[in-house]
Amino acid sequence: MAHIVSLREAIAKNVHDGDTLALEGFTHLIPFAAGHEVIRQQRRNLSLVRMTPDLIYDQMIGMGCAARLTFSWGGNPGAGSLYRFRDAIENDWPHPLQIEERSHADIASAYVAGAANLPFSVMRGYTGSDLPKYNERIRFITCPFTQERLAATPSIRPDVTVIHAQKADRQGNVLLWGILGVQKEAALAAQRVVVTVEEIVDDLRAPANACVLPEWLISAVSVVPGGAFPSYALGYYERDNRFYKAWNGIARDRDTFLAWMQRHVVQTSDFAEFRRTLKSGELQERHS
Amino acid sequence: MSAEAYSTSEMMTVAAARRLRDGATCFVGIGLPSTAANLARLTHAPRVSLIYESGTIGAKPSVLPLSIGDGELATTADTVVSTPEIFRYYLQGGRIDVGFLGAAQIDRFANINTTVIGPYRKPKTRLPGAGGAPEIAALAGEVLIIMQQTRRSLVQKLDFVTSAGFLDGGDARERAGLPGKGPVAVITDLCIFEPDPATRELMVASIHPGIERAAIEAATGWPVEYSSRVQATDPPNAQELSTLRELLLRTAAAHGSGAEN
Numbered sequence: 001m002a003h004i005v006s007l008r009e010a011i012a013k014n015v016h017d018g019d020t021l022a023l024e025g026f027t028h029l030i031p032f033a034a035g036h037e038v039i040r041q042q043r044r045n046l047s048l049v050r051m052t053p054d055l056i057y058d059q060m061i062g063m064g065c066a067a068r069l070t071f072s073w074g075g076n077p078g079a080g081s082l083y084r085f086r087d088a089i090e091n092d093w094p095h096p097l098q099i100e101e102r103s104h105a106d107i108a109s110a111y112v113a114g115a116a117n118l119p120f121s122v123m124r125g126y127t128g129s130d131l132p133k134y135n136e137r138i139r140f141i142t143c144p145f146t147q148e149r150l151a152a153t154p155s156i157r158p159d160v161t162v163i164h165a166q167k168a169d170r171q172g173n174v175l176l177w178g179i180l181g182v183q184k185e186a187a188l189a190a191q192r193v194v195v196t197v198e199e200i201v202d203d204l205r206a207p208a209n210a211c212v213l214p215e216w217l218i219s220a221v222s223v224v225p226g227g228a229f230p231s232y233a234l235g236y237y238e239r240d241n242r243f244y245k246a247w248n249g250i251a252r253d254r255d256t257f258l259a260w261m262q263r264h265v266v267q268t269s270d271f272a273e274f275r276r277t278l279k280s281g282e283l284q285e286r287h288s
Numbered sequence: 289m290s291a292e293a294y295s296t297s298e299m300m301t302v303a304a305a306r307r308l309r310d311g312a313t314c315f316v317g318i319g320l321p322s323t324a325a326n327l328a329r330l331t332h333a334p335r336v337s338l339i340y341e342s343g344t345i346g347a348k349p350s351v352l353p354l355s356i357g358d359g360e361l362a363t364t365a366d367t368v369v370s371t372p373e374i375f376r377y378y379l380q381g382g383r384i385d386v387g388f389l390g391a392a393q394i395d396r397f398a399n400i401n402t403t404v405i406g407p408y409r410k411p412k413t414r415l416p417g418a419g420g421a422p423e424i425a426a427l428a429g430e431v432l433i434i435m436q437q438t439r440r441s442l443v444q445k446l447d448f449v450t451s452a453g454f455l456d457g458g459d460a461r462e463r464a465g466l467p468g469k470g471p472v473a474v475i476t477d478l479c480i481f482e483p484d485p486a487t488r489e490l491m492v493a494s495i496h497p498g499i500e501r502a503a504i505e506a507a508t509g510w511p512v513e514y515s516s517r518v519q520a521t522d523p524p525n526a527q528e529l530s531t532l533r534e535l536l537l538r539t540a541a542a543h544g545s546g547a548e549n
Contacts, residue, residue, distance in 0.1 A: 026342050026343075026356075026357050026371055027342060027355045027356055027357025027358070028342070028357050028359070028362070051371070052419075071417065072417060072418055072419060073416050073417050073418065073419035073420075074414075074416050074417050075415075075416030075417075077318070077354070077355035077356060077357070078318065078319075078353070078354030078355040079354070081416075082416075085414075086413075086414045089411065089414045090410075090411055090412075090413075090414055101403075101417055101418070102418070103418040103419070103420065103421075103422045103423060104341060104371065104375060104418070104419050104420040104423075105375035105376070105379065105380070105420060105422075105423040108370075108371040108372040108375050108376070109372060109375070109376060111372070112372045112376070123376075123380065123423075124380050124423070124426070124427065124467075125422060125423050125426070126422060127426055127452065127464050127465060127466055128399075128422075128426065128449065128451075128452025128455050128461070128464050128466060129418070129422045129449060129450060129451060129452060130403075130408075130448050130449045130450070131403075131418060131422065131450070134408050134409075148465075149465065178359070178362045178368065179342045179343055179344065179357045179361075179362050179368055180343065180368070180369075180370045180371075181342070181343070181357075181370065181371050182370065182371045182372060184370065185370070185372055232359055234359050234362060234363070238359055239354070239355065239358060239359065241354050241543050244354070244355075
């Protein structure tokens with residue numbers, strides 16, 4: 001059932017205006033190439049979900065793709081702020097962004113509940129925090145057995161989940177390893193699943209308990225070597241910390257950001273061309 | 289040893305590292321907590337199990353991670369589990385002895401704000417948000433907080449309580465049903481605060497060498513109280529300093545720029 005297609009086709013077929021879209025990957029395996037393709041295809045009015053918006057949602061928010069964001073930690077990991085995310089929340093630029101703010105433990109549990117076909121998640125959380133005062137979807141229930149007070153939050157069930165993984169085989173079975181984040185749960189909670197991979201192999205050679213997503217869960221698989229850059233793929237390439245640091249200088253100013261996105265994402269045809277524009281050294285010369 | 293020169297930031301990291309006991313399971317925040325926790329592991333606490341919210345358990349990084357999910361954490365860990373597993377089984381399951389956190393702001397009851405400065409709906413400054421902190425602060429056996437001390441970071445009233453310390457003080461934390469003991473120390477670049485056993489208000493328990501009380505008071509947004517047994521913090525020893533400096537040098541070389549901690 002998994003179709004091995006170009007990323008352009010995978011996004012065109014599976015991501016529509018107004019969708020609830022989750023691009024997951026906890027620092028590791030962030031699907032940057034897929035996010036860029038969503039920007040190129042000018043998707044609008046998306047409800048984005050991601051534990052850590054990271055640079056990829058900074059880009060999508062700044063380019064006007066998002067109407068709504070569910071998240072739990074919105075910084076540039078190890079390098080500072082997400083200026084486009086902040087500009088949207090602080091100044092409604094490029095337009096107002098509705099936010100639903102939760103904690104990591106909650107979003108992780110909410111994907112588990114979504115994957116398990118449950119309407120809500122139960123956890124020990126949020127006691128003493130102001131978050132429930134500003135997010136009416138964080139509520140508290142009483143355990144019917146022990147009478148304990150527990151937090152209940154709606155499960156997360158994206159229309160589309162997109163992840164990046166190390167390998168697929170020719171049938172489209174997908175193998176990922178290293179820091180796994182919530183990718184398996186986010187995939188199982190979604191109606192449609194798009195996966196980009198580093199490579200296609202004849203045999204995954206996966207150990208018995210490895211994290212393999214069977215091909216019949218997946219709507220489309222696309223081969224995009226380096227598709228998690230500037231995040232990383234364990235066993236393939238490391239996180240590009242220089243890029244993460246340089247991003248502050250690119251994203252702080254609206255015009256600089258827009259010009260960079262035009263030059264490197266909108267006006268490039270795919271991720272390989274995006275990478276070639278960076279190799280020209282522009283990033284380093286201008287921003288570090 | 290001869291008295292060696294060291295910075296207030298090094299004093300803070302060393303003092304924080306000393307609070308982490310050997311053999312503890314410690315849920316570590318990125319940045320200052322990660323620096324201090326790894327210094328502890330490389331000095332007096334070789335059997336500490338450092339757990340990052342990216343799911344890496346028993347991480348032994350030779351260079352400090354820039355992000356919470358660096359490959360170095362995964363490849364040096366005893367095991368790597370998923371995000372739901374680390375939060376649901378390990379943290380919520382009660383397996384974590386110590387939560388080691390940083391903070392943008394705290395109040396005198398060690399409540400933490402990492403969400404907004406100004407009103408939530410129209411913030412003056414939007415901060416990153418909660419991450420894993422609300423549940424770490426609630427569920428870890430005890431909590432250590434490490435942060436630079438200024439009047440803007442130690443404030444009379446928080447604009448937003450992201451993660452609970454002692455709430456309104458006294459037995460408010462217990463009454464709210466929070467299982468962990470809460471913050472047992474706030475380690476800054478000037479001193480160490482500990483909560484008063486009854487009021488739970490932070491009291492200065494130890495003052496770093498060369499720091500005047502007036503400097504602590506000038507950098508605190510509430511009237512400072514001192515413990516009746518206030519101590520002088522031992523300066524960093526030669527081993528602590530050299531281990532910390534080597535760690536930061538290795539880190540700077542690996543990340544291709546100056547160390548941030």
